[in-house]
Amino acid sequence: MTDTLVESSAESAFLDLHKKLLEQGRSALAELQVTALSRFEELGFPHSKHEMYTFVNTKGLVATSFSLPDGSASVSEDFVASHIYPDCKDQCLVFIDGVFDRGLSRCEGVNSNLMPLSEADEEVKAYLSETAENENDVFASLSTAFCDEGLVFKVEANTQISGTVQILFVSTGNTAGSVMHTPRIVWQLGKLSEIKVIEKFVGTEGGYFINSVQDWLLAEGAGVSYTQVQMDSIGSWHFSKVRVYLNRNARFHSSNASSGNQLARHHYEVRLKEEGSEIRLNGVSVLDDKEQVHNFVRIHHEAPQCISHQHFKNIVNGHARSSFDGTVIVCQGAQLTSADQLVNNLMLSNDCHANNKPNLMIFADDVKCTHGVTVGQIDEGQWFYLQTRGLSAKAAKELLTRSFAKSIIETIEFPEVVEELNDTLLKKLEARND
Amino acid sequence: MLEIKDLHASVEGNEILKGISLSIKKGEIHAVMGPNGSGKSTLAKILSGHPSYEVTGGEILFEGKNLLDLEAEERSLAGIFMGFQYPVEVPGVNNAEFLRMAFNARRVKADEEEMDPLDFDELLSEKMKMLKMENKYKERSLNDGFSGGEKKKNEILQMAILEPKLAILDETDSGLDIDALRIVAEGVNSLRNDNNALILITHYQRLLDYIKPDFVHVIHQGKIVKSGDKALALELESQGYDWVTT
Numbered sequence: 222m223t224d225t226l227v228e229s230s231a232e233s234a235f236l237d238l239h240k241k242l243l244e245q246g247r248s249a250l251a252e253l254q255v256t257a258l259s260r261f262e263e264l265g266f267p268h269s270k271h272e273m274y275t276f277v278n279t280k281g282l283v284a285t286s287f288s289l290p291d292g293s294a295s296v297s298e299d300f301v302a303s304h305i306y307p308d309c310k311d312q313c314l315v316f317i318d319g320v321f322d323r324g325l326s327r328c329e330g331v332n333s334n335l336m337p338l339s340e341a342d343e344e345v346k347a348y349l350s351e352t353a354e355n356e357n358d359v360f361a362s363l364s365t366a367f368c369d370e371g372l373v374f375k376v377e378a379n380t381q382i383s384g385t386v387q388i389l390f391v392s393t394g395n396t397a398g399s400v401m402h403t404p405r406i407v408w409q410l411g412k413l414s415e416i417k418v419i420e421k422f423v424g425t426e427g428g429y430f431i432n433s434v435q436d437w438l439l440a441e442g443a444g445v446s447y448t449q450v451q452m453d454s455i456g457s458w459h460f461s462k463v464r465v466y467l468n469r470n471a472r473f474h475s476s477n478a479s480s481g482n483q484l485a486r487h488h489y490e491v492r493l494k495e496e497g498s499e500i501r502l503n504g505v506s507v508l509d510d511k512e513q514v515h516n517f518v519r520i521h522h523e524a525p526q527c528i529s530h531q532h533f534k535n536i537v538n539g540h541a542r543s544s545f546d547g548t549v550i551v552c553q554g555a556q557l558t559s560a561d562q563l564v565n566n567l568m569l570s571n572d573c574h575a576n577n578k579p580n581l582m583i584f585a586d587d588v589k590c591t592h593g594v595t596v597g598q599i600d601e602g603q604w605f606y607l608q609t610r611g612l613s614a615k616a617a618k619e620l621l622t623r624s625f626a627k628s629i630i631e632t633i634e635f636p637e638v639v640e641e642l643n644d645t646l647l648k649k650l651e652a653r654n655d
Numbered sequence: 656m657l658e659i660k661d662l663h664a665s666v667e668g669n670e671i672l673k674g675i676s677l678s679i680k681k682g683e684i685h686a687v688m689g690p691n692g693s694g695k696s697t698l699a700k701i702l703s704g705h706p707s708y709e710v711t712g713g714e715i716l717f718e719g720k721n722l723l724d725l726e727a728e729e730r731s732l733a734g735i736f737m738g739f740q741y742p743v744e745v746p747g748v749n750n751a752e753f754l755r756m757a758f759n760a761r762r763v764k765a766d767e768e769e770m771d772p773l774d775f776d777e778l779l780s781e782k783m784k785m786l787k788m789e790n791k792y793k794e795r796s797l798n799d800g801f802s803g804g805e806k807k808k809n810e811i812l813q814m815a816i817l818e819p820k821l822a823i824l825d826e827t828d829s830g831l832d833i834d835a836l837r838i839v840a841e842g843v844n845s846l847r848n849d850n851n852a853l854i855l856i857t858h859y860q861r862l863l864d865y866i867k868p869d870f871v872h873v874i875h876q877g878k879i880v881k882s883g884d885k886a887l888a889l890e891l892e893s894q895g896y897d898w899v900t901t
């Protein structure tokens with residue numbers, strides 16, 4: 222009973238906040254906002270046993286009182302530059318507090334690919350309102366309800382974007398009152414088009430909630446390489462929903478590396494809509510102290526001969542928490558599906574947690590599906606073996622920890638990112654073990 | 656070099672070594688033989704510093720210092736090497752990189768400069784050639800998916816790189832075919848000199864045709880029940896272990 226009371230007041234706080242948003246003037250996406258807001262009211266914040274939030278405690282988040290960003294944030298060019306990968310220095314779109322900042326971006330090469338979401342074509346508009354009406358994740362509804370403007374990145378048929386495009390999300394905190402940032406990007410990929418994208422999430426300080434939604438619409442034969450690096454400030458919340466629609470023979474390869482914060486949750490909703498399409502989702506998180514990362518994956522095999530591959534690895538130390546809740550749904554008629562799902566957790570302390578709920582729902586009879594989960598500590602036998610060759614206990618543990626993460630990190634095709642992850646992500650564990 | 660005095664040891668409360676004494680000098684080769692379960696590997700693991708084995712009595716001196724005060728890592732750096740009966744698979748750790756780390760840990764300990772990857776690669780290639788190991792084992796993960804024979808060769812490769820003062824080879828011959836046994840034995844022999852010593856733990860005397868021991872000891876139920884020279888091994892082979900154990 223108490224739960225319901227807390228939650229309904231939490232929802233009304235956001236409804237009140239939304240009224241303030243409307244008072245600020247009409248947004249270009251007003252209709253979409255209204256649709257999303259009513260969906261938000263229908264869904265409500267998750268109660269403690271909500272099936273999509275089994276392992277994620279959102280009470281602290283929804284009880285936080287948020288204010289609207291006042292647009293006064295300023296981020297130095299140096300800060301921005303320090304987070305742009307050298308290979309992307311001429312092709313980086315910068316979002317400050319969830320809003321695309323053309324001034325800080327370097328987008329000459331891709332200008333013609335960009336369009337405000339409010340000016341998207343009819344097909345995208347129809348898609349947006351349909352997904353807003355049917356949204357199943359209350360935080361994605363909330364994001365859309367508060368999103369004033371988004372970005373469409375369109376790649377025309379038969380076009381390959383040269384080099385790599387970086388998206389940098391910088392969030393500024395507000396210690397006086399937390400703010401929610403709601404970036405939205407729709408990626409529209411024409412037939413046989415290709416793009417490589419690296420996204421990086423950073424914050425200047427805590428006290429923000431970045432709640433992003435991205436949609437990837439891949440036409441026949443399109444190919445995407447998508448790498449996300451989540452390195453938000455510790456005192457922040459990070460929710461992301463990535464929706465991927467794949468048509469015939471389209472390919473989407475994604476790697477996510479997360480360092481966590483007080484609550485990070487990645488939601489992937491993937492629809493393999495036509496024959497021959499393929500999704501690969503890899504993820505690695507390295508967590509310490511009270512950091513959290515939760516992965517929630519739903520992959521729908523809606524057509525025959527599609528491939529899905531998932532491999533998530535978590536290194537969990539201190540009082541950190543990770544979870545994986547993933548279901549592969551093989552629809553009727555999706556014959557010759559090939560789906561695999563693997564989660565490995567390396568637990569480095571007694572007080573850390575890793576929850577796992579892998580699941581297969583199969584409604585076709587000729588399929589090849591596997592799933593597995595492991596939860597383990599540093600292997601004592603391996604640890605001893607390395608020490609007998611003269612490695613210190615600490616060096617041996619680090620080597621084993623690194624090698625655990627390596628198989629995922631090495632799937633990332635950008636050496637700059639791999640180097641960064643080796644430097645920052647794994648270093649924090651080494652500092653801890655001193 | 657090594658002085659084991661009345662060593663008693665137990666694991667999980669069971670006494671396994673019941674008073675072992677052994678004295679090993681520079682340049683010597685000692686073979687330790689005995690039936691399965693007699694405590695040979697336990698002795699090897701205690702010498703290398705395995706944390707699960709508890710020494711309940713006696714002492715071990717290595718070059719005059721109390722070995723039991725040292726961690727596994729320190730024993731290795733002091734020049735002790737144990738070739739595992741069952742080498743551990745370590746997926747994800749590159750074999751060549753690992754060997755270089757181990758090699759350089761020694762150098763750092765001796766206040767020498769670390770060897771750079773290219774020079775080390777040359778050294779490694781040379782040692783691998785001696786053991787007739789294919790180059791692909793450089794790039795594989797440490798022991799991961801190696802055949803039994805390749806794992807044992809990889810142990811000797813590590814020994815060749817680390818050049819220990821005292822090597823304890825625990826059934827390095829088991830699981831090797833005769834060709835591999837010859838290669839491994841030649842490798843071990845080539846590493847011998849007047850300043851190092853070797854403990855060869857084996858179940859079969861076959862190995863001793865290739866690496867000639869100065870002394871042979873027979874362990875049974877945690878005690879050395881007989882010591883002698885090479886002839887003892889031959890006698891064991893013809894009479895069987897019942898000869899010493901009953």
Ligand SMILES: Nc1ncnc2c1ncn2[C@@H]1O[C@H](COP(=O)(O)OP(=O)(O)O)[C@@H](O)[C@H]1O
Binds near residue numbers: 691692695697698
């Ligand atoms: N880790 C262990 N836990 C329990 N018992 C052990 C362990 N290691 C060895 N033992 C026992 O100690 C005895 C000697 O084993 P071991 O030293 O491996 O013999 P050997 O190498 O001569 O075959 C055996 O009875 C074995 O079961």
Ligand SMILES: [Mg+2]
Binds near residue numbers: 695696697740825826
């Ligand atoms: Mg043994």
